[in-house]
Amino acid sequence: MEDTIAAVATAYGEGGIGIIRISGEKALSVLNAFFRPMRKHMKQKEQKNVFEPDSVGMTNGEPIVNRRLTYGHIIDYNTNQVLDEVLAVYMKAPYTYTTEDVVEINCHGSIVSLRKVLELVLKSGARMADPGEFTKRAFLNGRLDLTQAEAVIDLIKAKSDKSFDVALGQLDGTLSKNIEQIRNLLMDELVNITVNIDYPDEDIEEITYDTLLNNLLQIGDMIQKLIDSADTGRIIKEGFKVAIVGKPNVGKSSLMNALLRENRAIVTDVPGTTRDTIVEDITIKSIPVKLIDTAGIHHTEDQVEKIGIEKSKESFNEADLVLLILDGSQPLSIEDQEIIEVIGARRTIVLINKMDLGQVVDEKKLLEEMPKASFIHTSVKNGQGIDEIEDKMEELVFNGEVKQSGSTFITNVRHANLLVSAKSALEDAIHMVRLGEALEFIEIDVKRSFELLGEIIGETVSESVIDEVFSRFCLGK
Numbered sequence: 001m002e003d004t005i006a007a008v009a010t011a012y013g014e015g016g017i018g019i020i021r022i023s024g025e026k027a028l029s030v031l032n033a034f035f036r037p038m039r040k041h042m043k044q045k046e047q048k049n050v051f052e053p054d055s056v057g058m059t060n061g062e063p064i065v066n067r068r069l070t071y072g073h074i075i076d077y078n079t080n081q082v083l084d085e086v087l088a089v090y091m092k093a094p095y096t097y098t099t100e101d102v103v104e105i106n107c108h109g110s111i112v113s114l115r116k117v118l119e120l121v122l123k124s125g126a127r128m129a130d131p132g133e134f135t136k137r138a139f140l141n142g143r144l145d146l147t148q149a150e151a152v153i154d155l156i157k158a159k160s161d162k163s164f165d166v167a168l169g170q171l172d173g174t175l176s177k178n179i180e181q182i183r184n185l186l187m188d189e190l191v192n193i194t195v196n197i198d199y200p201d202e203d204i205e206e207i208t209y210d211t212l213l214n215n216l217l218q219i220g221d222m223i224q225k226l227i228d229s230a231d232t233g234r235i236i237k238e239g240f241k242v243a244i245v246g247k248p249n250v251g252k253s254s255l256m257n258a259l260l261r262e263n264r265a266i267v268t269d270v271p272g273t274t275r276d277t278i279v280e281d282i283t284i285k286s287i288p289v290k291l292i293d294t295a296g297i298h299h300t301e302d303q304v305e306k307i308g309i310e311k312s313k314e315s316f317n318e319a320d321l322v323l324l325i326l327d328g329s330q331p332l333s334i335e336d337q338e339i340i341e342v343i344g345a346r347r348t349i350v351l352i353n354k355m356d357l358g359q360v361v362d363e364k365k366l367l368e369e370m371p372k373a374s375f376i377h378t379s380v381k382n383g384q385g386i387d388e389i390e391d392k393m394e395e396l397v398f399n400g401e402v403k404q405s406g407s408t409f410i411t412n413v414r415h416a417n418l419l420v421s422a423k424s425a426l427e428d429a430i431h432m433v434r435l436g437e438a439l440e441f442i443e444i445d446v447k448r449s450f451e452l453l454g455e456i457i458g459e460t461v462s463e464s465v466i467d468e469v470f471s472r473f474c475l476g477k
C-alpha cells in the first residue's frame with residue numbers, strides 16, 4: 001500500500017489562508033485524529049423550506065461528509081491545545097486530484113499555523129510529500145498523462161497570459177490528442193507491415209511500398225509541424241528577447257519608456273540591471289517580452305554617451321529580434337553603419353525615428369543594406385508608431401501565421417527533443433522504403449518512432465524520466 005502524504009499546498013509567507021493537502025488511504029483517519037468539527041450548520045426543514053440553526057458543537061469523531069467543507073478546530077491531542085480554527089474538506093477517492101482519498105485543511109495563512117498543523121498531520125500517520133508527488137500520483141494512477149502533468153508545472157510558473165493559455169490547453173489534453181493521433185497512424189502502418197511479414201502468402205491486401213511511403217511521409221509532415229511550433233512555443237514560455245540598439249540620442253530610452261508605459265511589467269524576478277544591459281520584462285499582446293537595452297551602459301558614463309559595440313554584440317546573440325533605432329532627421333552616420341554591420345543577418349526591425357523633424361535619412365540605401373529588415377516610421381517622442389511596432393513583434397512571434405485558437409505549440413524541451421528523434425527514426429524508415437528494403441527492417445524504425453512519441457505522453461517512459469519530470473515541481477503540488 002502507498003503511504004499517505006502531506007504538504008503545504010500554498011505559498012509560504014503571510015496569506016489569508018494556507019492549505020495543507022493530504023492524500024492517501026489514511027487521509028480521513030489523519031484528519032479525524034485532531035479535527036473537531038464545530039457544527040453550526042443549517043438543517044433544512046423538509047416541508048417549510050426554512051433553515052434553522054442547529055448547533056451540534058464539538059464532537060469527537062463527528063462524521064465528516066464527503067466533499068463538504070466543515071468548520072472546526074485543530075486540537076493538539078498531546079497538549080489538548082487548540083492550534084487553529086480551520087475549514088476542512090474530505091474528498092473520497094477516486095474523483096480527486098490524485099485519485100486517492102484527499103483531505104484539504106484551510107488554515108490561517110501564517111507560517112506558524114501551517115507548521116504546527118503540518119507537524120500534527122505528520123505525527124498522525126502521514127509522511128511529508130516529495131516535490132510534485134501529488135501530481136506524480138495523479139500520473140501514476142492514470143488520471144493525467146505526462147504532458148498534462150507537465151502542464152501543471154507550466155501553469156504554476158506561467159508569467160504571461162499566453163503561456164498560461166498554452167499550458168491550460170495542454171492540461172486539457174490538446175497536445176496528447178495530437179500525439180495520439182500521430183501514434184494511431186503509425187500503428188496502422190505497423191499493423192500493415194506486421195501482417196505482411198507474418199502472412200506474406202495470404203490473401204491480405206498487400207502492402208505496396210508506394211502507399212507505405214506516402215503514408216509515412218504524411219506522418220513525418222505532421223511531426224515536423226509540431227517541431228516547427230517549438231520556436232514560438234519557447235518564446236511564449238520564456239519570453240521574446242528583443243534588443244534595442246542604436247547610437248546615442250536616437251531615442252532608445254524614450255522607446256523603452258513608451259513600451260513600458262503601455263505594457264505593465266508583470267515579472268520582477270529578473271533584476272532590472274545586469275552588468276552592461278538593462279532588461280525589462282513586459283507583456284505585449286499577451287506575449288512575454290524581454291526588452292534588452294543594450295546601451296544601458298550609455299547612461300552610466302557621465303559625459304560622452306558611448307556605445308559598446310562589443311557589449312551589444314553579446315546581447316544581439318541572445319536576442320530573438322533586434323530593434324534598431326535611427327535618427328531619421330539625420331543622414332546615416334559612421335556609427336549607424338557600424339551597428340548595421342554588427343547586426344548582420346539577424347532578424348531586425350528598423351525604426352526610422354524622429355519623423356516629426358522631417359525625414360533626411362536615405363531610406364533607399366537602408367533598404368539595400370538591410371533587405372530582410374522591416375521598416376517602421378516612428379516619432380517615439382509623440383507616441384507615433386508604437387502600435388505598429390507591437391503588431392510587427394506579434395507577427396514575428398507567430399511567424400506571420402494566423403493564430404488559431406486551438407493550435408498546439410510545443411513549449412517543452414523534452415517534447416521537442418523526442419519529436420526530433422521520432423522524426424529522425426521515421427526518416428530512417430522512409431529511406432529504407434525508398435530503397436525497397438525488407439519490411440522487417442522498416443518495421444523496426446517505424447516502431448521506434450512510435451515509441452519515442454509514446455515517451456512524450458508517458459506511455460513508454462522510463463522511471464528516471466518520470467523522476468526527472470517531477471523533480472521540477474515545487475513542494476505541495
Ligand code: GDP
Binds near residue numbers: 249253354357
Ligand atoms: P537614447 O540616447 O538613444 O536613449 O535617446 P533618448 O531616448 O534619451 O532620446 C534622446 C533625445 O531625443 C531626447 O531629448 C528625446 O526627447 C529625443 N527624442 C526621442 N525620440 C524623439 C522623436 O521621435 N522626435 C523628437 N523630436 N525627439 C525625440
Ligand code: ZN
Binds near residue numbers: 252254298
Ligand atoms: Zn538613452
